[in-house]
Amino acid sequence: FCWRNASRSCQVYRKSHSISQQLNAIVHNGRPDPGKSADASGFLSGKTVAVKDNIVTKDLPTTAASKILTDYIPPFDATVVKLLQQHGAIISAKTNLDEFGMGSHSQHSHAGAVLSPFSKNGVPLSPGGSSGGSAVSVATGQCWAALGTDTGGSVRLPAAYTGIVGFKPSYGLLSRWGVIQYANSLDTVGILARSVADTKHLYGCINAYDQQDPTSLSATVRERLGRKGADAKRLRIGVPLEYNIDELSPVVRATYLRTLNALQNAGHTLQPVSLPTTQPALSAYYVLAPAEASSNLAKYDGIRYGYRTPGSDASAKNNLPLYASTRGEGFGEEVQRRILLGAYTLSSEAIDNYFIQAQKVRRLVQRDFDSVFAQQHPLLERQAEIPSDEGGVDVLLTPTAPTLPPTIKEVKQQSPVESYMNDVFTVPASLAGLPAISVPVRIIGREGDGLEETDVHDVGMQLIGQFGDDELVLQAAEVVV
Ligand code: GLN
Secondary structure, three states: OOHHHHHHHHHHHHHHHOHHHHHHHEEEEEOOOOOOOOOOOOOOOOEEEEEEEEEEOOOEEEOOOOHHEEEEEEEEHHHHHHHHHOOOOEEEEEEEOHHHHOOOOOOOOOOOOOOOOOEOOOEOOOOOOHHHHHHHHHHHHOEEEEEEOOOOOHHHHHHHHHHOOOOOOOOOOOOOOOOOOOOOOOOEEEEOOOHHOOOOHHHHOOOOOOOOOOOOOHHHHOOOOOOOOOOOOOOOOEEEHHHHOOOOOOOHHHHHHHHHHHHHHHOOEEEEEEEOOOOHHHHHHHHHHHHHHHHHHHOOOOOOOOOOOOOOOOOOHHHHOOOHHHHHOOOOOOHHHHHHHHHHHHHOOOOOHHHHHHHHHHHHHHHHHHOOEEEOOOOOOOOOOOEEEOOOEEEEEEEEOOOOOHHHHHHHHOHHHHHHHOOOOHHHHHHHHOOOEEEEEEEEEEOOOOOOOOOOOEEEEEEOOOOHHHOOOOOOOOOOO
């Protein structure tokens, strides 16, 4: 597999208008103009932004890639969409995803799988998920930038797999009003773009308090966040030991090591740190996210909006009530799996062993992070002082995923649990609500690192910061790329 060839074929795609159809990245066209409230001299004037189809858009279909929301046309715009338009952006398209955001490869969609523009020996690679449509649209130049949602990695992973930037801000900064819920306590709107500068630009336009979202951070809390005049010139970079796992592929490991070396040579300090709850974090995530999902998705009953199995209770198939047959037909296999999982872990016989334990693990994950950052969490008490000889770090650097994107063929052979493993490096920051960004770092094969000398890859590297330290994470990202 040669990324250089893949990049070349991406150039060809850029010229083709039908690329979105070929790759199935887009599910509906957007609005040709920014609308009446748009500021023609706005910050985003004339810029095309694609929006993941689980973010509602007034008078444009919004399906979350689910049959159960077939023909649903929302009567309002999500706050983030409204803000984009107010700044003059053109909502150019609604993008394909894993149904309700559940997946890591954008293959579980009622609209069909998303294809990556990149391939290995002629077999398409995974575009990553669940914001795969947004990532592919950006990577192929179909839009300037895109919105995605990140519950456990769904912006960072597709960014890493398609060679672009994917940013998940701190929980509570970007409004979730109008974002179709998957797991409310984790869901975050994120940005996909081709550069950190573009990411910052878009972020500045949509980062605002929203009274419609009860978890939106108020102006007073926002004032306490981050460091005034954060400076990324001399970073203290934490290297979490638990991210050095056997499953790291040689390319990812080599890129990680080279990036760390380059940062050290540029005058930044590296500090090994330990985040012991990293491994249990993945299991905790896959208990908590389905639990919240099963509760959230209970409202899709075919009565109020979306798809309904034809007929009445009496005539419904297999003597099932209308509600059951509608949900059986309306939800795809992966969503049904998550609903069942969540219903089980919330049931009276299992809640103590699963849901409650997972909440405890979540708290430990938060504490792990808190014990390594120099900056104190602005909303939590510090549990233990950082030993003064260590001093704490500004950001953590890790790979975004353990491997390069698998091929679609390999993805199809994976069991659900194998596919959940892809998220091992992205879910911890989600559980703790921390800002995290994936940036592409190019590696060219060199003798001695196990790579072919002709190999060229763009590998996703992830930076994680303390809660509210979003500005510093973005600055540090500019240092890394
Ligand atoms: N792959 C993870 C999941 O399936 C993350 C999804 C997301 O962030 N929306 O839950």
